[in-house]
Amino acid sequence: MTDQKASSELRVAIAGLGSIGTKVAAALDQGIEGLSLSAVAVRDPAKHQAFINGLRRSPKILPLDQLGDAADIVVECAPSSQLRAIVEPAVKRGRAAVVVSIGGLLDNFDLVDLARANGGRIIVPTGALIGLDAVNAAAIGTIHSVKMVTRKPIDGLKGAPFIVQNNIDIDNLREPLKLFEGSAREAAKGFPANVNVAVALSLAGIGPDRTQMQVWADPTVTRNVHRVEVEADSARFSMSIENIPSENPKTGLITALSVIALLRKQRATLCVGT
Ligand SMILES: NC(=O)C1=CN([C@@H]2O[C@H](COP(=O)(O)OP(=O)(O)OC[C@H]3O[C@@H](n4cnc5c(N)ncnc54)[C@H](OP(=O)(O)O)[C@@H]3O)[C@@H](O)[C@H]2O)C=CC1
Ligand SMILES: O=C([O-])CC(=O)C(=O)O
Incomplete structure (x- = not known):
């Protein structure tokens, strides 16, 4: 029963453990219904070891292009220069990519076609905005x-x-x-x-x-x-x-909260707002 429940969980990976990524990782580690933190990608593992050790369940540390192997949803929380390196391998595998550095998508709009062709998705949270x-x-x-x-x-x-x-x-x-x-x-x-x-x-x-x-x-x-x-x-x-x-x-504090709210909706029974 427990195993069945665990295997139906959506696995989430986070690329970049900065202001947004650490808060999203901590929220997943503390528990979001139906989701688990499976992997992270960081530039300098030593810099983030203490944070990762402080999590209740340690995620794998993987290169950016392998996050989609370990997760159903890859959350991009890195500089926009890394957007393609994160989103391309994820959507090629048919995964969902949650993108916060959305400005970077404008010069990489073919990723939307790539996602479409492979059954992947690109999801943009409201982020630091409203409405x-x-x-x-x-x-x-x-x-x-x-x-x-x-x-x-x-x-x-x-x-x-x-x-x-x-x-x-x-x-x-x-x-x-x-x-x-x-x-x-x-x-x-x-x-x-x-x-x-x-x-x-x-x-x-x-x-x-x-x-x-x-x-x-x-x-x-x-x-x-x-x-x-x-x-x-x-x-x-x-x-x-x-x-x-x-x-x-x-970066506004609300940005990470917006991503957490979006993740909560993935498996929530009651969803409010479009
Ligand atoms: N959509 C929205 O509403 C908003 C979007 N943003 C955007 O969200 C993104 C993240 O913001 P924020 O968390 O504040 O940024 P931070 O600078 O705090 O964090 C970015 C993290 O990405 C890491 N990183 C850089 N290169 C790589 C790499 N190659 N592999 C793995 N990790 C890497 C950095 O590592 P290191 O610590 O080693 O430098 C850093 O920890 C930015 O692009 C920002 O502009 C921000 C606010 C609102
Ligand atoms: O946090 C904010 O207010 C907005 C921001 O940085 C962005 O959109 O990149």
């Missing part, structure tokens, strides 16, 4: 426009390629500065660790070229603030979220 359920629903009808404004504290933006390439000094800002205005696709190139939310929003709605966004460096805020306005034939809605940064100042 993708409403955007999904509105997209069944016609969405006329989606506009998003992101404001982040200086620490959350440091090192973004757009800032470095344009030689913008944000360290001494005293008031908010609009850094960027354009499409979600262009924003993802300039701010790959900052606007995954805009790409998720765009894929739920009218796509990365029609989704308009602004990025502000704002020394007056302490949270990562995202405001979205949607105009559709079914509804008009505005949503905003003020994320408390995690130990990684670019």
